[in-house]
Amino acid sequence: MVEVGMNLSKQIFFIPSERENIFTSANDIFVVYVSKPVLRLRFTLLALKPNPSLHHRIFHLSTVLKYLFLLATLIWFLNLSWNIADAxxxxxxxxxxxxxxxxxxxxxxxxxxxxxxxxxxxxxxxxxxxxxxxxxxxxxxxxxxxxxxxxxxxxxxxxxxxxxxxxxxxxxxxxxxxxxxxxxxxxxxxxxxxxxxxxxxxxxxxxxxxxxxxxxxxQPKAGERVSELRDNRDxxxxxxxxxxxxxxxxxxLSTNAGEDTKIVNEHRAVDDLINALGGELKVWAPAMLILEERVDAEAVADKLFNVVKQGQNAKIRARAARLLGRVKLNEAKILALAHICDNPRTDTALRIAILYALSAQRDQIAAETIKQSALDGHPEVRAFATLQLSRLKTAEAKKYLVEALNDSAANVRRAAVEAILRDNSLPYYDTLSNLLKQLIQNSSEALTTRKVALRALIKYIGLNALSMVTEILIDTSLPDALRTEAAHILEENPPIDKSRDVEENLLTIFQNSNESERLRATAISALSRYATEKSTIPLIKALSSSSKRFKARACSTLGRIGAKNAIKPILKLAMDRKEHIHVRRAAVKALWMLEADDTIPSLSQLLTDKSEPGNFRGAITIAFGKWQNERALDALLNVIGSEDEPWWLRRAAVRSLKNSLEPRIMTILNRLLNADDERLKKAAMDKLKNFESIRG
CATH class of the missing domain: 3.10.450.50 (Nuclear Transport Factor 2; Chain: A,)
Known part of the structure; x- marks a missing residue:
């Protein structure tokens, strides 16, 4: 006989031979094992040997082939089943x-x-x-x-x-x-x-x-201990x-309401759209967008208000309340919403949504509700109300905002520093700068809160806090993210004076291989505000670094400080197809900042090279548009006028054109008004309107 055993989930399947008398089960047995995950097949094949009692009978080759074919078919089927299960x-x-x-x-x-x-x-x-x-x-x-x-x-x-x-x-x-x-x-x-x-x-x-x-x-690192290597092997x-x-x-995908009609039909009744607010995310989100387009209609606003006031579904009520923040409400509706919000038994998400709606109103009742909610017992309600205090212009609201910096809940303190950062009408308080400094220096405070507090402090007292920012930058005991934030602040804010100490500190961090790559890269960017000739050589060396982040940041900084001696290595990066796309784009931008006019022919070749990435060619059109040079303008006009170029590159070139009434620019734009491609035609019309506004 031929026996096939399959050990799977403790089930054994047998396919017996139809002619058991042809083969013996006693001699010349051999076994083949095929092992795979979750499945082991054992094939026991009995040697094909004539039965002594039937030694006069002659085997037919067709019979042997038949059983071999059946066996092969079974193996194929079992292997297919295993592949399906494995997949x-x-x-x-x-x-x-x-x-x-x-x-x-x-x-x-x-x-x-x-x-x-x-x-x-x-x-x-x-x-x-x-x-x-x-x-x-x-x-x-x-x-x-x-x-x-x-x-x-x-x-x-x-x-x-x-x-x-x-x-x-x-x-x-x-x-x-x-x-x-x-x-x-x-x-x-x-x-x-x-x-x-x-x-x-x-x-x-x-x-x-x-x-x-x-x-x-x-991969084990240099100097890695045996225990660390063992952990890596594990x-x-x-x-x-x-x-x-x-x-x-x-x-x-586009997020405008017209596009979202594929998910929620724009022509459905308002009631259906409101009911959709209780559905899954991919349904209620576009429904919100469509209702935003209609909420200005009084009938729609009334329906949303009634849902908030009397609805049964908490999610629908909260989302409807959010939509009411898009319209002006009368006093009766504001009073009703305030009453719902003041009730501590009201669903928390609904209370927060109502606070958003009330914060958009210029009403005393709404303002009082927000101020009282900033003292609420629920930290989530308190945090959101605190965030909205920046929209209120009263001195009392500002006082509440400052006091929230001492709140026992971390999310309320975070909301307070965010509100202070965004408040452009905050009067001076003696205690505010001290409270912000305490948050920044508090190691137990959430790192994000400390970072926002640092930005709020800079906004509140200006770069008079520069010394504190510098202290944070060089303090290696502080979290890397906080030090990086300090470097970002130095990069973003123009200095009162170009302090040599700041430049030295930034150079030291950049050149210290023990610092994190992100901090070192941010230090390179910050040097654009403080660099002198001393920084130029280290920055040029960074262009040949193994770090693409260093190379991109060095390109930008060298461009901003006007380092003409960096043009050649920067152009080399722009031309190198093997270089990372971020580095090449940064190099192109640096070249126009450096007004490297002699590089325009090389960049023009890249612009028309269809094998180059589209976003790299797009970056060149932007640079040429900002370049006050006739050769750069010629390159743009050649792209616009070439029907061999893709429409998107031609449109990018149109958008990059400087606002000028130069005749050849006007000629090519007027020609595009007859273009077959509507996207090109619209871009030309928009640019011509800009020119008309200049002429007017």
Whole structure:
């Protein structure tokens, strides 16, 4: 007989021979094992030997081939089944990885979030213009993605994300692709422009780590101890077989109401749209946008008010209250909303939404409700009310705001420093600068609060606080992020005088390899405010650094300080196709800042080279538009007039044209008014309108 055993979930399947009398089961047995994860096949093949009792019978070759064919078919089927099961198992791993990514972003867990990416990860986005390559974002590495995520976590106090809608996963060996639609809604600390709404589609490219990949991720460093090396080896074993995202293509979609009719029909009744506010994220977010377009109508505002007052669904009531912040309310409605907000039994999200609606009103009752809510027993209500105090112009409201810096709740203190940072009418208080300094120096305070407090202090007392900023910059005992924030402040604010000490401190940090790359790069940028001739040589050396961040920042700084002796190495970076796109774009910008007219012919060749990335060619059009040079203008006009160039590059060139009534510019723009491409025609019309306003 031929026996095939399959050990899977404790089930054994047999395929018996139809002609048991042909073979013996006693002699010449051999066994073949095929081992795979979650599945082991054992094939016991009995040697084909004539039965002694039937030694006169003759085997037919066709019979042997028949059983061999059946056996091969069975092996193929079992292997196919294993492949299907394995693929499903890998798809589940990928789903869990993407779910971890979504969950970590909402929870602001930066380590969990960044842990889903491969070390060679790259992010790309079309910025909602899929046919226009001139504005694409590319070259965002894992480290840059970390910094971008941290900025989002700091700027938004609420985030709602649906990252995996309609998720589809395709696995081929150790590579996979996952596609999904996403919707993101967030609320910022800006009391006026409080919302973010984004939607689009994701395409993730993933790779499955093998042993050598894990080794790459955990290479031992120089001077690493044996215990650390052992930990790295353990990590290698843990990482092997795991999936990581190596490329993320973000195809953003337009967020205007007209586009969102694909999700929520704009012509549906207002009642249906209001009911949609209680749905899932991808439904209620566009419904909010459409209702915003209609809320000015009194009938719509009345319906929203009635929902807030009498509705049963807490989410719908809160979102309806947010919409009321877009319209002017009469006194009766303000009083009714204030009454709901003052009730501590009211849902917290609804109370916060009502506070937003009331803060948009210029009414005494609304102002009193906000001030009283700033003393509320619930820290979330108190924090939001504190944030809105910056919109009130009374001295009493400002006093409440300063007192909130001593609040027992961390989120209230954060709201207070955010409000102070945005308040342009804050009078001088003796205690305010001291309170801000205490927050900055308090090591137990949240790092983000300390960073915002530092900015608020600079805004409040000006660069008289420069000495404190410098002290923070050079204090190695302070968190790296706080020191980096100090360097950013030095970069962004013009100095009272170019202190040699500040330049020396920035140079010391930049040249210290023990400092973090981010801090050193920010120091390079800050040198653009303080650099003298002494800084030029170290900055030029940075152009040949192995760090693309150093090279890009050095290009920008050398351009700002007018270092003409840096033109040649900067042009070399711009021309180098192997160089990172961020470095090349920074180099092009530096060349026009340096008015390096002799480099225009070389850059013109890059502009018309169709093999160059679209966003790099777009950067050249922007630089040529700002370049006050006839050769740069000639290059732009040649692109605009060439039908061989893509429409998006021609449009970018039109938009880059300086506002001038020069005849040849007017001629080519008037010619575009007859173009077949409506996008080009509109760009020409917009530019001509700008020229008309200049002439008028």
């Amino acid at each position: 499903k198992s890998e798809q589940e791993k990928i789903y869990q990885l993407l779910h971890q990514m979504e969950r970590a972003y909402v929870n602001r867990d930066i380590e969990d979030y960044i842990g889903v990416f491969h070390d060679k990860f790259e992010y790309q986005s079309d910025l909602g213009t899929p046919e226009d390559a001139s504005d694409d974002i590319s070259g965002i590495t894992k480290e840059l993605e970390r910094e971008s995520a941290l900025q989002v976590f700091e700027q938004f106090y609420t985030l709602e994300i649906d990252l995996l809608s309609g998720l589809k996963i395709s696995v081929t060996g150790d590579k996979a692709t996952a596609t999904s639609a996403y919707t993101i809604v967030g609320e910022t600390f800006d009391p006026v422009n409080w919302t973010l709404y984004m939607r689009g589609t994701n395409t993730f490219s993933l790779v499955k780590l093998q042993a050598e990949d894990a080794l790459y991720l955990f 990590k290698q074993r843990e990482q092997s077989g795991q999936w990581k995202i190596i490329r993320w293509q973000d195809n953003a």
